[in-house]
Amino acid sequence: MNELAAETARSSEFARLAVEGLSTSPKRAEAKFFYDEEGSRLFDRICELEEYYPTRTETAILRARAPELAEWVPEGAALVELGSGSSTKTRILLDALPGLGAYVPLDISAEHMQASARALAAHYPALDIHPVAADFTRAIELPGDLRAMPKLLFFPGSTIGNFTPPEAVELLRRLRGIDNVAGFVLGVDLRKDEDVLVRAYDDAEGVTAAFNKNLLRRMNTELGADFDLDRFGHEARWNEACSRIEMHLVSTCDQSVRVAGHRIDFARGESIHTESSHKYSVDGFREMAATAGWSADETWVDDRGLFSVHVLRP
Structure with missing residues (x-):
């Protein structure tokens, strides 16, 4: 097409x-459909807000633990990021895994993704970068020369939480079917005090409100x-x-x-x-992943118990 x-x-x-x-x-x-160019820009602003703990918490976990991935990610593997957005957290994995053979950002917002891919290409000139404009909730078709490569899937930001549990199981099961997947790193937000959660999604500056209303603007x-x-x-x-x-x-x-x-x-x-x-408990998410055909090799949680990063294997 x-x-x-x-x-x-x-x-x-x-x-x-x-x-x-x-x-x-x-x-x-x-x-x-939040994620046109303006929606993606607003979401990047949300990630910088004091109330929005998931981004900085997940980033800190990845910085501390990502080097451990190098022990089992095959040399020459492709890092495939689902819903890549601005690819901010991607750099943590790219720095920790110098033996990667390719990076594949996959996002529904093509313009935002292409800009992020260009920025990464300037910073990592030796890395093959293959942006794919696609909806990861559908069948994913990767460029032909990448299909045979071992793959590390990356799904940060607790985007898995946007799906109902049955939908999440179905998505995880379908991703399990991608050829030559060596592992899967994904962020999962945890249950916590209601006030902390509500403030994270209704910030004082009104950025999340603008992000939400952007959907109506896009329909207009x-x-x-x-x-x-x-x-x-x-x-x-x-x-x-x-x-x-x-x-x-x-x-x-x-x-x-x-x-x-x-x-x-x-x-x-x-x-x-x-x-x-x-929002999940650690055990609750691990059980859901197992239902979809994944085993949890590692689960990393911050000291305050706000957020988790899971390392899964098929």
């Missing part, structure tokens, strides 16, 4: 899933929608029963909106559930 055809297919999928999600009760949206720009962003408020909610933080966009009045030619009615107080971030 050429680039224009791929972009057309993504736009069509965005329209279909947006209308489908907004026509259900309760209303919902697909979190993967790409799908011909007519959302008035001032008529929706950002809200972070802890769902104890499901062990997850939920992000919502709450309608502040009764209103009707057009999206891709469809009328969507909102009652005052009705929300769009835009994202979930499930």
